[in-house]
Amino acid sequence: MLSRVADSLYWMSRNGERTEQNAHILSMQLIKMLESSEQETAAQDDWETVLDICSSKEEFSFLYNSIQLDNIVDYLTFSKENVNSTVNTVSIVRENARITRNHIPNELWEVWNEFYLSLPKIPQTVNCSLPDIHFFLNQIKKTSFTATGVVDASMARDLPYHFMKIGRWLERAEKTARILHVFYQKSKQACDTTTDDVAWRSALQFVNGADTYFNRFSPIINPDCVIKFLLTDVSFPRSVRYCVDHIWEAIKKLENEKVSHYSWRMYALLDTMMTEFHEDYLNSLAEEEMEYFLLQSLNRCIEFGKIFSETYYLMERESIM
Amino acid sequence: MFKPYTSDPYFDEMIDQNGNPREHYQRFYNSLLQLNPEELKEKQDTANLNFLRQGITFTVYGNEGGTERTLPFDFIPIIIPSDKWKQIEKGMVQRVKALNLFLDDIYHGQNILNDGIIPRDLIEQNPYFYYQQAGGVDIPLRNHIFLAGIDLIKDEKGVYRVLEDNLRNPSGMSYVYQNRYVMRQVCPEFFSKHSLNMLEEQIGHLHAALMSHLPKNARTTDDPRAVLLTPGMYNSAYYDHVFLAQRMNISLVEGRDLIVKDKIVYMKTIRGLKRVDIIYRRIDDDFLDPQAFRKDSRLGVPGLLDAYRAGNVSIVNGIGNGAADDKAIYAYVPDMIKYYLNEEPIIPNVETYMLRNPEQREWVLKHIDQLVVKNVGASGGYDMLIGPHASEEEIAIFKEKIMENPNQYIAQPTIKLSRAPVYQDGRFYPCHVDLRVFVMKGENINVFPGGLSRVALKEGSLVVNSSQGGGAKDTWVLKEEPQHAKQSR
Numbered sequence: 001m002l003s004r005v006a007d008s009l010y011w012m013s014r015n016g017e018r019t020e021q022n023a024h025i026l027s028m029q030l031i032k033m034l035e036s037s038e039q040e041t042a043a044q045d046d047w048e049t050v051l052d053i054c055s056s057k058e059e060f061s062f063l064y065n066s067i068q069l070d071n072i073v074d075y076l077t078f079s080k081e082n083v084n085s086t087v088n089t090v091s092i093v094r095e096n097a098r099i100t101r102n103h104i105p106n107e108l109w110e111v112w113n114e115f116y117l118s119l120p121k122i123p124q125t126v127n128c129s130l131p132d133i134h135f136f137l138n139q140i141k142k143t144s145f146t147a148t149g150v151v152d153a154s155m156a157r158d159l160p161y162h163f164m165k166i167g168r169w170l171e172r173a174e175k176t177a178r179i180l181h182v183f184y185q186k187s188k189q190a191c192d193t194t195t196d197d198v199a200w201r202s203a204l205q206f207v208n209g210a211d212t213y214f215n216r217f218s219p220i221i222n223p224d225c226v227i228k229f230l231l232t233d234v235s236f237p238r239s240v241r242y243c244v245d246h247i248w249e250a251i252k253k254l255e256n257e258k259v260s261h262y263s264w265r266m267y268a269l270l271d272t273m274m275t276e277f278h279e280d281y282l283n284s285l286a287e288e289e290m291e292y293f294l295l296q297s298l299n300r301c302i303e304f305g306k307i308f309s310e311t312y313y314l315m316e317r318e319s320i321m
Numbered sequence: 322m323f324k325p326y327t328s329d330p331y332f333d334e335m336i337d338q339n340g341n342p343r344e345h346y347q348r349f350y351n352s353l354l355q356l357n358p359e360e361l362k363e364k365q366d367t368a369n370l371n372f373l374r375q376g377i378t379f380t381v382y383g384n385e386g387g388t389e390r391t392l393p394f395d396f397i398p399i400i401i402p403s404d405k406w407k408q409i410e411k412g413m414v415q416r417v418k419a420l421n422l423f424l425d426d427i428y429h430g431q432n433i434l435n436d437g438i439i440p441r442d443l444i445e446q447n448p449y450f451y452y453q454q455a456g457g458v459d460i461p462l463r464n465h466i467f468l469a470g471i472d473l474i475k476d477e478k479g480v481y482r483v484l485e486d487n488l489r490n491p492s493g494m495s496y497v498y499q500n501r502y503v504m505r506q507v508c509p510e511f512f513s514k515h516s517l518n519m520l521e522e523q524i525g526h527l528h529a530a531l532m533s534h535l536p537k538n539a540r541t542t543d544d545p546r547a548v549l550l551t552p553g554m555y556n557s558a559y560y561d562h563v564f565l566a567q568r569m570n571i572s573l574v575e576g577r578d579l580i581v582k583d584k585i586v587y588m589k590t591i592r593g594l595k596r597v598d599i600i601y602r603r604i605d606d607d608f609l610d611p612q613a614f615r616k617d618s619r620l621g622v623p624g625l626l627d628a629y630r631a632g633n634v635s636i637v638n639g640i641g642n643g644a645a646d647d648k649a650i651y652a653y654v655p656d657m658i659k660y661y662l663n664e665e666p667i668i669p670n671v672e673t674y675m676l677r678n679p680e681q682r683e684w685v686l687k688h689i690d691q692l693v694v695k696n697v698g699a700s701g702g703y704d705m706l707i708g709p710h711a712s713e714e715e716i717a718i719f720k721e722k723i724m725e726n727p728n729q730y731i732a733q734p735t736i737k738l739s740r741a742p743v744y745q746d747g748r749f750y751p752c753h754v755d756l757r758v759f760v761m762k763g764e765n766i767n768v769f770p771g772g773l774s775r776v777a778l779k780e781g782s783l784v785v786n787s788s789q790g791g792g793a794k795d796t797w798v799l800k801e802e803p804q805h806a807k808q809s810r
Contacts (some may be wrong), residue, residue: 002588002589102567
């Protein structure tokens with residue numbers, strides 16, 4: 001397979017996942033906002049968290065005067081400036097799907113193409129009511145679910161499939177690690193246990209893991225337990241550990257279970273990640289080490305993305321060509 | 322409901338002079354009469370939506386970035402009876418054979434120029450004549466034309482004529498398939514009463530023809546690697562490239578996916594470099610290789626021409642084919658057929674006046690309001706004057722252009738292009754049509770049954786190009802009615 005095609009499959013998948021997750025996070029926060037509307041400062045703080053997770057707080061303040069709902073919705077969904085806005089990530093998905101049409105099911109292209117074509121008709125936020133925004137965010141999620149379904153139901157489990165899956169899992173792992181990192185910072189600044197409790201509850205909701213968590217653990221939030229769950233659980237499909245396990249499986253299939261001179265760096269990092277994203281490892285950490293560890297986890301995911309791309313020549317490196 | 326219209330003074334594909342359906346349209350006509358206005362509208366809407374969903378679009382340049390449009394589709398097919406088709410088929414084989422011999426000749430011995438059949442300066446001054454790059458190269462099968470698109474029209478008497486040869490990168494084959502596909506979705510009832518030539522097996526012929534262009538120094542003879550080289554997704558024919566690569570099961574590559582080392586072409590894969598043997602390029606000559614052609618080309622592959630000249634890779638269609646398909650050379654194709662094949666053209670040309678010839682020029686300038694004037698190097702319906710429809714100002718501009726640069730223009734009588742009924746926006750009306758026939762050539766020549774019927778959907782317009790409001794129709798070539806053996810008495 002052409003490196004350029006593999007690169008497109010990988011980024012199509014990552015941006016599809018990103019689109020879905022950002023839509024989910026925004027809709028969660030919009031619902032939460034209704035309940036906390038009295039505490040103005042807390043709400044503002046919450047929005048900054050969302051901006052940190054989905055895009056960039058700094059870029060936002062550069063582009064807009066104030067943290068207001070319509071500005072935030074505009075930035076996260078319609079802004080052309082924000083590379084992670086829905087309009088942009090959907091365009092990237094569609095463009096990559098168009099490049100790789102020969103390697104993906106036709107229905108997958110149609111699903112994203114149809115959604116992309118419906119984009120310009122959606123009114124700009126200025127006149128956008130909350131129900132309109134919720135409807136739109138729901139459309140995004142449905143599109144993404146349909147796309148995921150098409151892939152799972154109809155794609156042969158060979159090269160294109162593995163590249164797409166690796167992209168999706170890596171995107172998820174990175175997002176969960178980022179959410180943990182951001183909320184840990186926030187929790188450190190929390191003045192009382194109620195705010196702390198609310199923050200970790202949000203973290204679970206943003207990862208769409210609240211239901212699974214409360215099915216297993218007591219309804220009183222225990223921050224350590226949340227961190228462990230999101231980082232090391234082997235059965236929850238958005239925990240970092242679960243994603244890394246599946247990346248590992250896909251890599252083994254790509255490489256026929258062999259380690260070669262060009263792939264050892266990738267294997268070595270995966271090994272490290274498998275060791276670190278484990279309950280035993282977490283238990284061995286001192287409390288003051290946790291903050292650094294969460295940042296490092298996020299960086300591991302980012303680093304893996306780079307090494308993966310280099311291994312399969314996804315990034316132009318003229319010197320080796 | 323379909324209501325007959327007067328066909329005069331044009332030849333109408335479906336309706337004869339008395340307003341009755343022609344024999345080969347009779348069955349279709351009967352089915353059409355049974356549809357009510359709602360059903361007709363629904364068919365049109367479904368068809369258009371289908372194209373958009375599938376992303377079968379082309380890019381229109383002009384406003385910023387270019388916009389994507391679907392090719393408008395009309396569900397009334399063009400039907401060609403089998404005896405007519407056989408004649409077209411023969412004519413196309415003859416024409417492509419002669420054009421290929423001509424290309425081989427001008428890039429080698431140049432006998433046709435030495436014998437004075439075609440003026441030498443017409444070739445040597447042609448901007449698409451790349452002798453320096455392609456002259457004397459020994460190419461596989463001595464075949465320059467892997468895929469030709471020959472545009473045919475019918476005159477007012479219903480006689481097929483060649484309007485234009487496209488020997489560089491003719492596009493549109495994917496639309497033929499999609500038109501048929503959508504037609505089956507939208508109008509299944511039309512098909513039941515007809516026996517048509519199927520399109521499915523044609524991709525096999527195309528693939529075989531491509532693979533037969535094995536380079537002299539191929540790495541292997543039994544499993545050569547072929548690729549389709551595209552300028553990328555912003556090209557107006559990108560869908561065509563995607564479709565053909567997918568159906569032939571070859572990689573769709575861009576220039577940046579290829580690299581030349583020691584005159585050997587490789588593609589960059591996730592497992593490193595893999596050698597490439599045959600390139601079906603859909604990039605124009607100019608952009609193929611910045612070392613041999615335009616230095617500013619970012620679409621091409623540096624060093625490609627060296628690999629080609631060394632016999633390490635085949636490139637189809639051949640380099641420099643543009644010397645045989647411009648509108649000035651067109652006028653000489655009947656002479657080529659006589660010169661190389663010693664035959665009379667089966668499908669005639671449209672009469673063409675060469676403005677480089679002073680007598681013809683004088684006559685043309687006098688009668689310009691009755692003629693069509695075309696730039697020999699332009700395509701897509703650009704830089705063209707349709708005399709009867711032009712204002713005095715436009716005519717004056719063209720007269721000036723001709724005087725300034727007579728070699729650059731030809732003139733043809735305004736042909737009363739045949740028409741066919743279309744159904745758009747709730748009503749039937751007749752529109753001008755033409756037909757692009759695809760000819761594939763490798764070890765054998767094969768003519769694709771039917772082809773792309775293009776229609777000028779703007780009422781009265783003569784321009785069928787998709788860039789200027791043209792649309793497409795499905796094209797049916799009827800099979801011969803099966804004859805049962807009969808004892809002669």
